[in-house]
Amino acid sequence: MKKFQAPQLAIAALLLMALxxxxxYVVLKGSLVRIPAADMxxxxxxxxxxxxxxxxxRQIFINRKILIQGTIMGILFGGSQLIQTVGLGMTHASVSGFLTGTFVVFTPLIAKVIFGSKLxxxxxxxxxxxxxxLAVLSITPGSTTNGFGxxxxxxxxxxxxxxxxxIATGHFVTPENAISLTIVQTAAVSVxxxxxxxxxxxxxxxxxxDWGAILYLAVIAGAGTLFLQNWAQVYVESSKAAVIMCSEPMWAAFFAVAFGNESITWQMIVGGGAITLAMLIVSQPALFRNPKSLISKTADQTRVDCC
Known part of the structure; x- marks a missing residue:
């Protein structure tokens, strides 16, 4: 049985979260017809x-520092969720997913401005x-405003x-405070x-x-993904995490086509391919520098146990 290291599991967790x-998007889109965004x-x-x-x-420990940091994270995440969900009601699920994915562009730029991070x-x-x-994907026809509205x-x-x-998550979260920060952040979002x-x-x-949608969004896409992100970003730095999570628009497009009655287009294929390549380059840079060395390194790091 393979023994995976924490950074490898963290990358897998971020990919699962993106899925x-x-x-x-499709789940929210269907419910927004009947329930306002903030209420949902x-x-x-x-x-x-x-x-x-x-x-x-049993693992929750909250002090003043965790309360402040978690509140900051919650305001950023909650405000973004509110704005995104209102916007989703004015466009298609696939378009919303593609445009949301531009966070991968903003993350390293903001990090460089605030922290002077070297990229x-x-x-x-x-x-x-x-x-x-994202540019290719975003020109896909489908906006309810017939343009950029x-x-x-x-x-x-x-x-x-x-x-x-x-960026805040990558800066604040440690293995010791991940659960407590997740609790405070979620409370701040709720308030x-x-x-x-x-x-x-x-x-x-x-x-x-609608209740089924809310429960899925709350338990799986809410509590589950918040914990996954806070844990994973202990081991994956912010800029790399952003590009890995950029696979989210491809999954949004997949679910929109499979369950949301949207049509697959060449823009989805070309744009999605570019994003996939970006995700591979950031998560496995050695694969593109020297494929043979990556295979050798992976073999050396992999331990096989007999069960």
Whole structure:
């Protein structure tokens, strides 16, 4: 049986998270017809918080530092979720997924401005490929405004927020505080969404389909992915994590075509291919420098145990 190192598992966790996030566009899109964005997110993240507390309450330790850091992360993530979800109601699921993926462009740029982070050559190559891929994907016909409208603009704004959240996560989270920060962050997201939802009155889901969607978004795509991201980013630096998670738009397109009655186009194929290549370059740079050395290195690091 193969023994995987934490960084390898962290990359796999980020890929799984991107797949789950990609599935949420179609799920959210269907429910937004009946439930306002803030109302949906308020219930979703409240349930996410309860789920996290049930499974991790013995490991929770909150002090002033964790409270401040978790609140910052929650405001960034919650604000981005609200803006993105409102934008999703004005465009197609695949378009929203593609534009949200531009967080991969903003992440290294923001990190460089704030922290003066040095970026490896493979990161810049991956960013360039991601820009090309996202540009191709974003010209796919389908916007309800027949162009770049408010829905698309809001989605891009949310991408900036998600990039800032990724950087904050990479800066604040350690193996010791990952669970506690996840709890505080989710609580902050929940409070923020309720503050936005309450003034206009809250619409609660009334059908089994909507409740099924909320439970999936809360438990799997909410609590599960928040924990995966906070744990994984202990081992994967922010710029690399952003490019790995950039596979989210491809999954959004897949689920939109498979379950959302959207059509597959050449833009999806070409743009998705560019993003896939970017993800491979950032996660396995040695593969493109010297494929033979990567195979040798992988073999040396892999231990096989007989069970």
């Amino acid at each position: 789950i996030w990609g599935s949420t 997110l308020a219930v979703r993240f409240t349930l996410s918080l309860l789920t996290l507390i049930v499974f991790t309450w 490896a050559k493979n990161i810049w190559i991956s960013v360039a490929l991601s820009i090309i891929g 408010l829905g698309e603009a809001l989605t891009l704004l949310s991408a900036v927020g998600f990039a800032a959240h990724i 923020l969404c309720w503050l936005v939802a309450l003034p206009g009155g809250v619409v609660i889901a009334s059908t089994a389909t």
